[in-house]
Amino acid sequence: MNKRNKIFSLLITFVLLFSMSSSVIANEQQLTIEIEHLVLERQGDNIISVMDMVALKNTSNEDIISNIENPAIRIAIPEHVIHLTVGMQGTELPHAVVDNEVVVDYEIPAERSMDFAINYFLSIDSEEMDFSIIRDYPIKTLNIYVPANAGFVIDSPHLTDAGAMSIEQRTYNFYTISSVEAGQVVEATLIKRQSNQSIVTNDRIDQGYDGFHNPGHIRFWEGSPFAAMEPHLFTLIVVIIIGFAIGNYFYRWHVDDKKLKEQKKSQDDDIFIRLYKEEAVLKKKLAELQIKLDNNEIDEEEFTKRKDIFKKKLINVKLKIKEFTE
Incomplete structure (x- = not known):
């Protein structure tokens, strides 16, 4: 009798796990990334800031609820990232990092989209760094932007180098790919060049992120006409x-x-x-x-x-x- 109960319990557990897995897979099949923008900027000799902007659409006629138990919305990130934040329209979203994936706690209504951004810093210790982009959902368009004066370029067998483009009075090197299937790997190599200007030094990052100098603030300063000056000295002069x-x-x-x-x-x-x-x-x-x-x-x-x-x-x-x- 006890043996039958154990077998029955195992069957129930298997059915529940299979149902949860099927639910996650079904949700993934109903989600599509309409467009994804990756903005990479150099913040010192060995630091790269990344802003990953994702427009995710629920193509089904049912709401999709994502949380830790049912991670329907998840975006893979590189290893060893620091100071990661997830936000939507200026509001931080509840999230967790599980196995190098950002799991977002959010509900997408049926046939609606959500636009959110993942910001983080990435340390680069060598002159070149291989990285790959893989998503659980199909991507209609994937764009990568690198400032022309950032001190590094991207080489990829999958991305098309679309040349330079101007955005808000700044020039970016533009890389793009369309119609990326779910699970398809987009490989690229980031080739670092020596920079004469360091916006954020290693010491500044190692001392800890104070919650003020976030990637957005740093990008704003780098794009200003006063970027050649030390920002704190400039602030002191203004004061x-x-x-x-x-x-x-x-x-x-x-x-x-x-x-x-x-x-x-x-x-x-x-x-x-x-x-x-x-x-x-x-x-x-x-x-x-x-x-x-x-x-x-x-x-x-x-x-x-x-x-x-x-x-x-x-x-x-x-x-x-x-x-x-x-």
């Missing part, structure tokens, strides 16, 4: 220029404000002195007016009239002086 501009603005503002205050103070002093002089003159006129009255040089009516005028002016002057002293 110094901006800091100097801000400091100069506040310095000029402080100097101008100080001048305005000094000018206003000087004007106030002039007005204050003028008012004191005017007060003294009015007091003198009142005294002279009293003397004229005492000497009968003017009558009482004229005295009163002039006195009222001088007093009003004197009161007005004193009020203005009071405003300065308060």
Whole structure:
């Protein structure tokens, strides 16, 4: 009885494994790579950055769910890659690396496509490196782009050298192949040339990836007009220029404000002195007016009239002086 149970259990296990395997194979047959772009760039003497952009289409009328248990979406990568990321439209996708394959956790609806990119760094220790591209799905078009000034070229019996092409003001060497069958091996050799410029040194890679200098940032810098400069030195210069501009603005503002205050103070002093002089003159006129009255040089009516005028002016002057002293 126990023997029969063991045999039955083995049969059930075999059926389940066969079903899962059949499901994965069926999913693979229903997926097609519409187009795949590989962008290879030299990031130092022994470092290559790779951006693998894949447009994968579900040609069936059923949704395809990919995960670790059912790895329907998987892309082979070389050995010993570092700092691998998988993203789609700026969002990182859940993934795992199993036996040199990137397994993406994602669901592709029926008759729909997904576009995602795999980024990683690859170390090259020799002058030449053989590599191959093999996919579990048919590829309608496979393109490989290498910057003309990258310091390496690609030689392949399968890829067609389509010459140079310009993309976003950069010149790339363009290699292509069409109608690649599932499981077909596309072989190529990367031939390294000595580069006079190193964007990312070995020390920088060995010290660890900090999450900021990703391949996209490095490619952007390499394509800029300032690529010949050391990027951190360039950043320091920009910060110094901006800091100097801000400091100069506040310095000029402080100097101008100080001048305005000094000018206003000087004007106030002039007005204050003028008012004191005017007060003294009015007091003198009142005294002279009293003397004229005492000497009968003017009558009482004229005295009163002039006195009222001088007093009003004197009161007005004193009020203005009071405003300065308060």
